[in-house]
Amino acid sequence: MNSSEQHRIIRPANRLQIKARLSDLTVTQMMAKAHEVMATIAQGYSKWLLADLKALIKAHDGLRQNPNDADVKAELFRIAHDVRGQAASFGYDLASEMGASLCHYLEAREGLSAADLHVVESHINVIRACLSQSLKGDGGPVGQELRVELTALIKRVELLQ
Amino acid sequence: MSVLIVDDSENMCRILTRLLRSFGFKEFKFAANGQEALDELHDRPVDLAIVDWHMEKMNGIDFTLQMRSRATSPDPYLPIILLTGFSDVSKVKIARDTGVTEILTKPVSPEVLYGRLITLVRQPRPYVETPAFFGPDRRRRAKAGFSGPFRRRRDKGQRTRGQMSGSMA
Numbered sequence: 001m002n003s004s005e006q007h008r009i010i011r012p013a014n015r016l017q018i019k020a021r022l023s024d025l026t027v028t029q030m031m032a033k034a035h036e037v038m039a040t041i042a043q044g045y046s047k048w049l050l051a052d053l054k055a056l057i058k059a060h061d062g063l064r065q066n067p068n069d070a071d072v073k074a075e076l077f078r079i080a081h082d083v084r085g086q087a088a089s090f091g092y093d094l095a096s097e098m099g100a101s102l103c104h105y106l107e108a109r110e111g112l113s114a115a116d117l118h119v120v121e122s123h124i125n126v127i128r129a130c131l132s133q134s135l136k137g138d139g140g141p142v143g144q145e146l147r148v149e150l151t152a153l154i155k156r157v158e159l160l161q
Numbered sequence: 162m163s164v165l166i167v168d169d170s171e172n173m174c175r176i177l178t179r180l181l182r183s184f185g186f187k188e189f190k191f192a193a194n195g196q197e198a199l200d201e202l203h204d205r206p207v208d209l210a211i212v213d214w215h216m217e218k219m220n221g222i223d224f225t226l227q228m229r230s231r232a233t234s235p236d237p238y239l240p241i242i243l244l245t246g247f248s249d250v251s252k253v254k255i256a257r258d259t260g261v262t263e264i265l266t267k268p269v270s271p272e273v274l275y276g277r278l279i280t281l282v283r284q285p286r287p288y289v290e291t292p293a294f295f296g297p298d299r300r301r302r303a304k305a306g307f308s309g310p311f312r313r314r315r316d317k318g319q320r321t322r323g324q325m326s327g328s329m330a
Contacts, residue, residue: 007291009298012238014285015208016278019162025185027275033183034271041176048172074217081215082170085246085267089176096268100246 045090055079067112077106094139095130115157163188167198168213195219202235214245229260229296260296
C-alpha cells in the first residue's frame, strides 16, 4: 500500500460558517466593545492578582512544611500558570513574566530543596511588589532591579545543584 | 453559536466569556478539565471548544486526542482552539500533531482571539486521516520548492506516474 492509499482528505461541513453571523456590529464596533470589556476587567484585576498571590503564598508555605508534596507543587504551578496567562492582559507584564519564570523553574525540578523554595519565594515577592508598588508594564527601573536580582539568585542556586 | 470553555481557572473563563459575548456569542458551556468536557459533549454538542492546555485530571492535549479518536469521540470534527501560556516550537508541534485546530497563546487579546475565530470561519482546514493521525490538515502554507511526495487530489498535476496510481477516497 502506498502513502496515497493510506491517507484520506475529508472536508466536513463548515458549521461555524453556517452560523457565523455572530453580531450586527461591525468589526470595529466589536473590537471597541471587547476593549471596553478588557478595560473593565483591568480595573478589578488587582483583586484577582491578590487572590492568586495569597494562593501562591499558601502553596509555598505548604511546600516548606513538606517539600515533596506533589499535589501542593502542582497547585503552585497551576497558580503561577494562571498569573502568567492573565496578568499581562491587564497591564501586569512583570507579574506575568514571574509566573512564566516560576513555571519553568518548577517544571525543571522533581523535588524542591530549601534553595529552590527560596527561589520560589523570590518570585512570589516580585509579584507582591507588582501589587504593592503598582508595578505595571515591565515594572520600570524597580522591575528591572528585581528581575536582575532574581536572575542572579537563580544562577547561584543552579550552580550549587 | 455555542462554545465550550474548558479551563480550571474561573478568571480565565470569565475573561473568555466576556470577550466572546462582545463578539456576539450567546451560548456558553463550561468544564474544569478534559474529562468533564468529554462528558458534557456526549450530552450536548457545541460548535466550538476553547481548551486550556494545562489542567489537572485531563489536560487539553489528552482531551484533543480523545476528541480525534473517531471510534469513541462525541464529535471528531469539533473545532478546538488550544489555549497555552507557552509558545515554544516543541509545544506547538505537539499541539498540531494532536489534532488541535488553532493555538491561542496567553495572554489573550481581543484581536488575536477574534483572528482565530475568523480563521476558523473563513479558512476551515480539511481533515486528514492516516493510520497515525486524524485531525485538521497540519500544512498551513505552501512550502516554496516543495518537491513531493504529492499526495493530494489538488496536487494531481504535480504527481509522478507512480504516485498517480494511488487511490483517494
